[in-house]
Amino acid sequence: MSNDKIYNIRERLVKFAKRILEICKMIPNTPEGSKVRGQLGSAGTSIGANAEEADGALTKKDFINKMGIARKEAKESRYWLRVISGLYIKPEEIKPDIKESQEIINILSTIINKVKSKGGI
Numbered sequence: 373m374s375n376d377k378i379y380n381i382r383e384r385l386v387k388f389a390k391r392i393l394e395i396c397k398m399i400p401n402t403p404e405g406s407k408v409r410g411q412l413g414s415a416g417t418s419i420g421a422n423a424e425e426a427d428g429a430l431t432k433k434d435f436i437n438k439m440g441i442a443r444k445e446a447k448e449s450r451y452w453l454r455v456i457s458g459l460y461i462k463p464e465e466i467k468p469d470i471k472e473s474q475e476i477i478n479i480l481s482t483i484i485n486k487v488k489s490k491g492g493i
Contacts, residue, residue, distance in 0.1 A: 392416030
């Protein structure tokens with residue numbers, strides 16, 4: 373991930389999904405690698421998709437639910453990135469991606485908490 377911060381969460385999630393797909397290409401085509409690649413690819417690209425769905429939510433409850441799913445997928449992505457660190461990709465190469473996943477988790481948590489504390493979306 374580059375050091376250029378994107379402050380629009382939607383654009384940041386698209387950039388993260390694209391980076392996840394790049395990382396997936398680096399995972400070897402072995403039975404184990406294929407399993408990890410599928411899990412990481414699915415989780416890492418669905419964060420933004422769930423956030424987009426939340427953006428179209430009709431109720432506060434639905435918004436919180438979709439953003440909660442996005443946060444869960446971000447946590448799963450962080451897990452898989454940690455698994456492949458040092459195994460398939462050098463730790464120093466993947467460290468910024470692990471950091472970005474944590475920042476995304478923090479941002480989504482903040483959004484969820486703010487919406488929960490307010491009366492509406």
